[in-house]
Amino acid sequence: MFKRKLRFFLHRWHRRLGLTAAVIVVLVSITGLMLNHTGQLELAKQYPQSNLWLWPYPAEANLGLKVEDNVIYQAGDAVYLNKQPLLNCEPPLINAAQLNEQLWILCKQQILLLANGQLIESIDSQLLGNDITNLSHANGSLLFLQGNTWFGFDDISMMLTQAMPAPKNISTPQVLENHLQTNHTISWQKVVLDLHSGRFFGEIGVYIVDAAAVILLLLSLSGFWIWFSRLK
Amino acid sequence: MTIIQRLLLVSCLFSMPSYGQVSSADFLKQYQLPQSSVKTLWLSPEQQAAVKEILSHPYAGIRIRYWQDQGRLGFILNEIGKELPITFGIVLNSKGIESMEVLAFRESRGDEIKALGFRQQFFGAQLTHGGDLNQNIDGISGATYSVRSMKKVAKLALYLQQQIQQP
Incomplete structure (x- = not known):
């Protein structure tokens, strides 16, 4: 029973x-x-890019720069140009400068050179010397900051040239607006x-x-x- | 390579200390390649296709810097190991690879390729007509991807040497 x-x-x-x-x-x-x-x-x-899958994860702010019509930002180790992945570049993304047709991007130890959106080459920034901490441009010349001094740059010999006056407006990476946020992590x-x-x-x-x-x-x-x- | 040589190689790999990163400038200085001897090679579409064949993926960029001095060439090239890029410094002379260094290793495993005992296997290597290395390179257990990357970069440097020095 x-x-x-x-x-x-x-x-x-x-x-x-x-x-x-x-x-x-x-x-x-x-x-x-x-x-x-x-x-x-x-x-x-x-x-995934839909919020349906991403809502449990806190949004990661992409730090980036607007250089003329281009948006350059870093997500993880990769650097993106207008949402297109370019190359792995050791963080942080430091600065970028457009000079004529050329776009120069400086990461912690790497310099990326692009022309018309195409990656031309990636250069080890240590080849320019130790302690390269920023990049900018003034009067049609590309400038690199080494220590506390800005120097001109000869891209053929890849060497710093003479000391130059500090550029007036030095951009810094900012948190990008929401519509530019893309999940890459x-x-x-x-x-x-x-x-x-x-x-x-x-x-x-x-x-x-x-x-x-x-x-x-x-x-x-x-x-x-x-x-x-x-x-x- | 005899069994004894292989055993010696393995024992060398385990006894070698781990090295830190070597800067590109220090590498050029060490091999007496003046920084001012830098030149550029623009890859033609045919060369890009050949490089893609060697690397099994397109090369990131269309211009490659090299240093040329007294018949010797130096390259600093990156290639992905398992997930992260490994930076190699390669010096070539008329007899093939003179030296090959690992300038920056970023992966968590596989840095045994930095050991001199392993790198020496590449010294003197040349390309065969089929595009392979003419010397056998023994693998390392646990560093398969790193070894594969190093072999690809050795082949790439030798191919670039052919392209630069062809009449």
Whole structure:
């Protein structure tokens, strides 16, 4: 009699718990399949842009500069020109200057030279000398700040020339407006991993996925019990 | 390379101390390439295609700086290891690669390629007609990507040497 009651009880709760856990199990299964094939799906190299996927993550301010018609900014290690990735450039992005057709960008240890939006070359700033801390232009000449002195620059020999007066308006990277913000740091891999673990929904999400795991465990035990009690 | 030489190479790799970064200017000074000897090579579309074939991806840029002095050439080239760029300094002479240095290693693993015992395998290397190195380069377990990058850069430097010195 007791066993019969227990079997009915387990039957009822087996179905209820199964339905309750189903939503989470579907989510965890799909994300698990995606994570198993991260490489093939290239999840680590692609970045969602919709707020539907990005709302749990605090917005990262992109520091950048507006140089004439161009917007140059850094996200992670990469430098972007008008949302197009240029090259990895060790942060921070220090400054940029447009001179005739050429756009010069200075990062911590690298100088990028572009012409008409095309990357011409990347130069190690240490070749100009140690302690290059800024770049600007004045009177049609490109200038680099070494220590406390501004110097002219000969781009053929790649050497600093004579000391020059400090330029009047030296730009500094600013936080860009929202419409220029682009996600280049939260990859699909992170989003899928966080969905899989429940962290996407905050701390409570982790407990919900934990609960679903416990329910699955109970389902397998109650399923066994129901199956074997019928055999008897 | 005999088994004993290989064992010696492996023991050298493990006994070598880890080096810090070498600045590009120091590299040029060390190999007596005056900074004023800098020249530029503009890559033609054919050269860009050949470089892409060597690197398995397009070269970032269309102009490459090199230093030329008394028949010797110096290049400072970057190539991605696993995720981050590794900066290499390469000196070439008429007999192939004279020396190859790792100027900046930014990855968390694989810096065994900085060891002299490993780098020496590249010294004297030339390009075969098929575009490969004419010397066998032993790999390093745990530094597969770094070794691959170094081999690509060695091939690239030798290819650029051919392009610069061809009549």
